[in-house]
Amino acid sequence: MKGVAMKSLGGMIAGMVAWAAVLLVGTSAQAGMVAYWKFDGDYLDSSGNNYHGTPVNGPGFGSGYSGQALQLAAGSGQYVSTVTADLLGLTGNTFTAAAWVRPNATDGDRTIFGTVTGAYSQGLHLIIRGGRAHFGFYGNDTGGNQTIPTGQWTHLVWQFENGRQRIIVNGQLDASTGGHANFQNTWDPVLIGRWGGGNYFDGLIDEAVIYNDVLSPNQVKYLAAGGDPTNLPAPDPLVYYGGTPTGPVLLGPTLPNGKRNAYQLVVQPEGLTWDQARVDAMQHTYMGVPGHLVTIHNMAENLFAAAFGGGDRWIGFTDSNATSTLDGRTMPGGGSSSNQFRWITGEPVTYTAWAPGEPNNSGGEDAGVMRGDRLWNDAAAGSTLGQNNVLLTQYIIEYEIQAEGSATGVRILPKLGPVKADGTRSAYELVIDPSTWVAAKVDAQNRQYMGVPGHLVTLTSAAEDTFVRTFGNGWIGLTDDPNHAPGAFEGGDQSSWPSPPQGQTPQYGQKGWGWAWVTGEPLTYHNWNSSEPNNSGNSEHYAEMTPGWNDLPNATGAARNYVVEYDIQWQARPAFRSRMVQIGAGGADTQLNTAGEALSVALGFGVGAAAGNRYQIVTDASHDPLEINYGSGSAGNFPLDNPYPNGQPDPGDDFTVRVTSRVFIPEGEWTIAFAGDAGGYLHLDGIRFVNQLNTYDDWKGNDGTLLYNATWGHGPTLGHFVVPPG
Structure with missing residues (x-):
């Protein structure tokens, strides 16, 4: 069944x-493993290089992801010291570091791999910072996006590849930025569970491994599925990191057949070829309906689709008639040199918006691109269709839900959120209407759902924070303006203060002191960005999600969308x-x-x-x-x-x-x-x-x-x- x-x-x-799901693994091909600490009751390196660890302050062992795991207790100063970063290959042009982690806390900095020195490109910190994975060489860093949960196992990977820092969470690319200098510290030992003067890990770390090579996507996915780090599959060039649907699903304009479909933006920070985006889109579903690269049939749909993302984005238009080596599908176009572009769904071409001089098939270009000015261009479709690899970080996905009704404006229906501590769930609604914080607060209070009045969203857990972040950046119901929240008072510049422990209210000297939720709920969950709140210009008293929290003024120049929460106390x-x-x-x-x-x-x-x-x-x-x-x-x-x-x-x-x-x-x-x-x-x-x-x-x-x-x-x-x- x-x-x-x-x-x-x-x-x-x-x-x-x-x-x-079935994981298929090809012939084994071992990357350059440098060190492998299983933590099965000892601190030994199982790579054969004898880079054994030395326990400091008596760490212990607990039940691991596989066998036993390193157990580090809060407030104990426990960690494991290993050999220097150069011996571990961390000062070269390429490396991969990975571990299974089960944190008890993710606030502040919680270290997996680190060094003591704190200076530009000399302070290694592969950590969880403010609830998200973080890749740091000190002043030369990349922050992650996905919230790392407490109390459950998560697989984290940090890769460095010729100046590019990459964070991968549970086999999915989370963040990637380029232009970084190599790590330069050759004298400090690498520490597991500590960096700088502390920043200790609290929880379990297991299967910590370092390679002096960049593992391929299929190898990383193999590790994230529980694979043996000593017996990796061969790199598979056809496996890639897929995109992440970002922001709300919106109901689009009325199509020529009188129906309406749903649309969403998908983002992949390193970019996908057109053919990869085509296949990736089919992996995402909405209402049980698989997606596809957007197909556009009139001016209204083109204008609507253009509102998703910016710059160049893939659309589902091609003149290729080649067969993809990704999925064996033959493309519906008239042929590369024909400029006979067709929609990948087989729908008739009733509308185009080509830029002047396009399509020009320069050097072989079989894929449709929507530019930032809403006009279209052709670009190479990727090596899996016999062309060059052009990588775009965004594409627009369409779900053929074929809803009835005329379009009278964009409507985003409230969506149930995660289960709260009392076993109930609230409903959440994204309002796409950039407003000042005060105007957003007033509007939220005037809205109702199921007879319950709304309020600007309040975030009381990492799960709720992660859920609300799917709506995109915008105002939240947090302020230090005493006129707008009970118990609030101006807390000033707190950019250098640490965050309080999760579950505790801020005290003087801790981020969030003086800040309060508009509902009067206690402020016990914290997710401020590292240098916020800073009260820049002595006028920033209102919080936005960016995706961490930032303070801003109540000014038209800082207008934002916002999320309304309805405390309907839903129970399944x-x-x-x-x-x-x-x-x-x-x-x-x-x-x-x-x-x-x-x-x-x-x-x-x-x-x-x-x-x-x-x-x-x-x-x-x-x-x-x-x-x-x-x-x-x-x-x-x-x-x-x-x-x-x-x-x-x-x-x-x-x-x-x-x-x-x-x-x-x-x-x-x-x-x-x-x-x-x-x-x-x-x-x-x-x-x-x-x-x-x-x-x-x-x-x-x-x-x-x-x-x-x-x-x-x-x-x-x-x-x-x-x-x-x-």
């Missing part, structure tokens, strides 16, 4: 999906009508007997040891689908254990998982996508079905009821319905 998944444009309906309430079966080698039959157990699974905590790795159910009214994740396995190969739900020793294909969920769908018009490969059933009451948007499978709708029976092996079925008032 693989299941089904459904979504509405702004609210999820119900459903389930099971999925699996799934009801399980039949037994869930845990799968996997040695897995035990698991019966969910109580509402408490059911809710713990619904919130992703699982039931019993390691149950969260076996299945996970997420129920909400956001852009994410309800899903049941059955871990490993493939279609027709789910290794269940006795007794089976049907009471037979061999279940064959005769088993089911049934989940009934209650979700809130606000009144209004919605589009739903229902997809899977092994059947499913959807029943909604209290709606008015409008029309089916395609013809897959059996969909029936009438006033008051929507009934859908999905057959085996079906594709996504989309439909449009209305939730009436009341």
